Amino acid sequence: MNVRAQIGTMFHLDKCIGCHTCSLACKNIWTDRRGTEYMWWNNVETKPGTGYPCQWEDQEKFRGGWEKHNGSIRLKSTGKARIVTNIFHNPHMPSMDDYYEPWTYDYQHLFNAPEGPDQPTARPISMVTGEHIDVESGPNWDDDLGGSPVYAEHDPNLAGLSEEQRRQLFSVEQLVFFYLPRICNHCLNPACVASCPSGALYKRGEDGIVLVDQKRCRAWRSCIAACPYKKVFFNWHTGKSEKCILCYPRLETGQAPACFHSCVGRIRYLGVLLYDAERIADAANLPTEQLIDAQREMILDPHDSHVIENALKNGISDAVIEAAQDSPVYKFVKVWKIALPPHIEFRTLPMLFYVPPMAPVMAQRRDGALDSVSDNLFHDIEQARVPLKFLANLLGAGQEGKVLYALRKQKAVRWYRRALTVGDVDLETARRMLRDADCTEHEAQAIYELTSLCTVEQRFVIPPMLREQAIESLKDPHEQKQNAGFGFLSGPRRGL
Amino acid sequence: MAQLLNYVDTALFALAPYVAMFTFFLVSIQRYRAQTFSFSSLSSQLLENKRHFWALVPFHYGILVVLAGHLVAFLIPRSILLWNSHPLRLYVLEISALAFGILSLVGLIAAVARRLSNSKVRKVTSPVDAVLYFLLLVQLASGVAIAILYPWGTSWFATSMTPYLWSLVKFSPDVTLMAAAPHLVKLHVFNAFVVIGLFPFTRLVHILVVPNPYLWRKPQVVRWYGLGARG
Numbered sequence: 004m005n006v007r008a009q010i011g012t013m014f015h016l017d018k019c020i021g022c023h024t025c026s027l028a029c030k031n032i033w034t035d036r037r038g039t040e041y042m043w044w045n046n047v048e049t050k051p052g053t054g055y056p057c058q059w060e061d062q063e064k065f066r067g068g069w070e071k072h073n074g075s076i077r078l079k080s081t082g083k084a085r086i087v088t089n090i091f092h093n094p095h096m097p098s099m100d101d102y103y104e105p106w107t108y109d110y111q112h113l114f115n116a117p118e119g120p121d122q123p124t125a126r127p128i129s130m131v132t133g134e135h136i137d138v139e140s141g142p143n144w145d146d147d148l149g150g151s152p153v154y155a156e157h158d159p160n161l162a163g164l165s166e167e168q169r170r171q172l173f174s175v176e177q178l179v180f181f182y183l184p185r186i187c188n189h190c191l192n193p194a195c196v197a198s199c200p201s202g203a204l205y206k207r208g209e210d211g212i213v214l215v216d217q218k219r220c221r222a223w224r225s226c227i228a229a230c231p232y233k234k235v236f237f238n239w240h241t242g243k244s245e246k247c248i249l250c251y252p253r254l255e256t257g258q259a260p261a262c263f264h265s266c267v268g269r270i271r272y273l274g275v276l277l278y279d280a281e282r283i284a285d286a287a288n289l290p291t292e293q294l295i296d297a298q299r300e301m302i303l304d305p306h307d308s309h310v311i312e313n314a315l316k317n318g319i320s321d322a323v324i325e326a327a328q329d330s331p332v333y334k335f336v337k338v339w340k341i342a343l344p345p346h347i348e349f350r351t352l353p354m355l356f357y358v359p360p361m362a363p364v365m366a367q368r369r370d371g372a373l374d375s376v377s378d379n380l381f382h383d384i385e386q387a388r389v390p391l392k393f394l395a396n397l398l399g400a401g402q403e404g405k406v407l408y409a410l411r412k413q414k415a416v417r418w419y420r421r422a423l424t425v426g427d428v429d430l431e432t433a434r435r436m437l438r439d440a441d442c443t444e445h446e447a448q449a450i451y452e453l454t455s456l457c458t459v460e461q462r463f464v465i466p467p468m469l470r471e472q473a474i475e476s477l478k479d480p481h482e483q484k485q486n487a488g489f490g491f492l493s494g495p496r497r498g499l
Numbered sequence: 500m501a502q503l504l505n506y507v508d509t510a511l512f513a514l515a516p517y518v519a520m521f522t523f524f525l526v527s528i529q530r531y532r533a534q535t536f537s538f539s540s541l542s543s544q545l546l547e548n549k550r551h552f553w554a555l556v557p558f559h560y561g562i563l564v565v566l567a568g569h570l571v572a573f574l575i576p577r578s579i580l581l582w583n584s585h586p587l588r589l590y591v592l593e594i595s596a597l598a599f600g601i602l603s604l605v606g607l608i609a610a611v612a613r614r615l616s617n618s619k620v621r622k623v624t625s626p627v628d629a630v631l632y633f634l635l636l637v638q639l640a641s642g643v644a645i646a647i648l649y650p651w652g653t654s655w656f657a658t659s660m661t662p663y664l665w666s667l668v669k670f671s672p673d674v675t676l677m678a679a680a681p682h683l684v685k686l687h688v689f690n691a692f693v694v695i696g697l698f699p700f701t702r703l704v705h706i707l708v709v710p711n712p713y714l715w716r717k718p719q720v721v722r723w724y725g726l727g728a729r730g
């Protein structure tokens with residue numbers, strides 16, 4: 004057993020209101036520089052929809068992630084032998100057109116325009132070339148199903164849905180969508196890291212954050228194509244890859260990442276997960292249907308004395324183990340099993356989990372009110388407007404069972420709480436639902452509390468990183484007094 | 500007049516190569532130390548993805564084979580001559596050398612055309628890039644022209660260029676070998692020195708950081724604070 008700690012994250016999709024506050028918080032801090040304007044390390048997509056970059060989930064097109072090959076796994080886009088042919092031109096790299104050309108507006112014109120019969124306008128200007136452009140797409144052009152025939156209908160997750168289900172999804176009377184906020188998953192088997200010819204990408208041992216070493220990155224662009232979630236971006240101005248850093252400077256000082264902190268729907272949870280690094284290679288190699296369970300298996304019980312002993316042996320501090328015991332992500336993922344990894348079939352073992360969305364709870368029902376005494380109390384999940392198959396393609400590696408389990412439990416919790424507080428459902432039925440959903444009353448109460456009543460401290464259990472101590476052991480901070488920090492400052496200037 | 504030409508030849512073919520090599524090493528090392536951040540080729544593939552393929556792939560394959568050919572003739576001239584002693588083999592070698600030369604030239608022209616015509620790519624083209632593209636165009640065009648106008652270059656490179664280059668390596672430059680060469684060949688050789696001298700100031704430095712270690716490293720990289728990378 005090789006115990007490591009990882010900052011795990013969880014998004015509760017049922018609570019996301021699609022406000023994009025998270026995206027803006029991130030943009031304002033990290034990607035407002037030249038060359039990064041088009042990047043959204045955090046973005047929020049409408050599902051069904053094609054997302055950002057357009058159709059990122061279609062790995063026939065972008066060849067991201069891993070694939071099974073002769074009994075083991077290999078990167079879909081590159082590899083030791085294929086690097087020779089791919090290095091001059093990366094055949095699977097998205098271009099700016101797959102994202103969008105960033106723009107601003109010619110605001111000055113509003114002030115400087117010569118007097119005339121019409122109101123002056125502020126025309127869009129490309130932030131790459133500085134020339135006027137006609138804006139034709141943006142990072143969430145299909146927000147709230149805008150332009151469905153062009154976007155939503157090409158969502159790769161619709162694969163395997165019947166004609167009937169598709170029609171149902173898009174018919175005007177029962178149109179349905181939900182939001183999918185996305186950041187880098189800080190995977191356990193990151194394809195981006197494995198693909199980098201320079202070895203510039205790495206996973207931090209202490210907290211599992213995946214970073215790009217800006218000095219070692221040499222613009223070979225392999226990571227951009229290899230990440231199946233398209234969460235490594237190419238800065239065209241500096242010639243470096245950049246990605247979500249999980250706001251590590253904030254985490255190290257005990258603050259939640261900006262997108263987490265600013266989340267209006269309070270859908271985001273963060274906490275330590277202990278996992279067994281020895282099992283990564285084997286787990287990533289299992290048949291698709293076993294991946295979700297295998298990943299859950301790898302995540303270790305932080306209360307188990309054997310695990311604690313091994314964690315201590317690996318230099319994980321008491322404080323971090325305590326944080327792991329308190330971790331809300333651990334509860335949702337491993338104890339309650341209602342949070343699922345996105346597209347685990349890409350085999351990167353993502354460490355960001357999603358609680359699948361319930362809403363709208365009711366399926367179309369002919370006679371109006373919901374029949375609570377029906378024998379099958381969970382009927383509306385199977386008939387829900389978002390077909391189970393769709394959610395399963397996104398969060399269940401294609402298997403409906405895992406998603407169904409999570410949805411049933413959530414529904415049972417709702418009914419249980421409804422029985423307790425509203426009282427229009429009888430408690431016995433609610434208890435029966437809990438039993439059917441593999442949930443105790445105690446657990447239901449805990450899920451309810453952590454979902455609905457959670458405080459900032461309960462959502463974000465940030466371990467003390469002890470980074471200062473680690474730095475102090477190697478560098479004398481006093482030596483750096485009146486200097487410009489520990490890092491390096493070096494512009495992207497090239498040539499003479 | 501002859502005297503003057505003599506001086507010119509000495510400057511171009513006995514002095515310039517050393518100046519070029521000197522700046523090449525000195526500036527490359529200095530830039531790697533002082534400006535590691537920019538030690539690469541600023542890729543523009545993100546900005547334009549289609550013509551990038553048709554320009555960069557032929558250019559790189561062409562230039563790699565041509566450079567390898569130069570290197571082989573420099574290192575083992577006798578084997579080349581032996582190979583060429585048979586006319587058919589000579590033709591095969593000559594034609595493939597020319598073919599790869601043309602391939603790289605076509606690729607380079609496509610790359611320049613792409614830089615000029617795409618407004619986004621133009622935005623990431625620096626003055627140094629422009630100088631470099633010009634020098635490379637001269638280099639490849641003169642090389643292809645030589646291959647066409649002065650045939651059997653694979654043989655005469657081995658008999659006259661290789662000794663000249665070795666004389667440089669031995670620090671006793673023999674300019675007479677170059678003085679007799681046609682002007683086009685002189686241009687090709689001198690321009691090569693210019694490219695080498697400017698090498699560390701341009702995007703060409705990416706050649707020095709070609710990622711060989713990738714071939715033997717483990718797929719996953721984990722770094723611990725203060726310990727660096729560990730598997």
Ligand code: SF4
Pocket residue numbers: 186187188189190193194195196213229230231232233234235246351
């Ligand atoms: S999502 Fe995974 S593969 Fe993609 S950048 Fe993040 S760690 Fe790398």
Ligand code: SF4
Pocket residue numbers: 018019020021022023024025026047182184265266267268269270
């Ligand atoms: S801030 Fe929170 S609620 Fe708003 S879009 Fe982002 S994740 Fe959803």
